[in-house]
Amino acid sequence: MNGLLTAVRRRLRPNAPANCMEVAAFLQRYLDREIDNVTLERVAAHLEDCRKCGLEAETYRALKHALARHSAPSRDALSRLHRFADELVAQGPSA
Numbered sequence: 183m184n185g186l187l188t189a190v191r192r193r194l195r196p197n198a199p200a201n202c203m204e205v206a207a208f209l210q211r212y213l214d215r216e217i218d219n220v221t222l223e224r225v226a227a228h229l230e231d232c233r234k235c236g237l238e239a240e241t242y243r244a245l246k247h248a249l250a251r252h253s254a255p256s257r258d259a260l261s262r263l264h265r266f267a268d269e270l271v272a273q274g275p276s277a
Contacts, residue, residue, distance in 0.1 A: 200228040205235050213242055 212225045
């Protein structure tokens with residue numbers, strides 16, 4: 183794990199603000215809190231300043247939260263999906 187943290191710090195360029203490409207390289211680890219505190223703070227600062235990266239992080243957070251809430255689809259939802267798929271197959275390819 184120490185090698186990974188060193189590589190992440192190296193990617194972030196010491197004493198320089200993180201850029202979009204650097205943040206994208208480990209955004210998931212940031213969201214999962216699997217990086218050291220120094221890197222976490224630098225990524226957080228970038229996400230506050232960069233609208234694009236901030237929105238991407240919020241999207242990932244929302245997806246993760248939604249997946250956690252709905253760990254398994256309901257029987258009713260699966261039945262509706264199967265009926266819908268059967269209807270699509272019955273209609274055949276559209277011209």
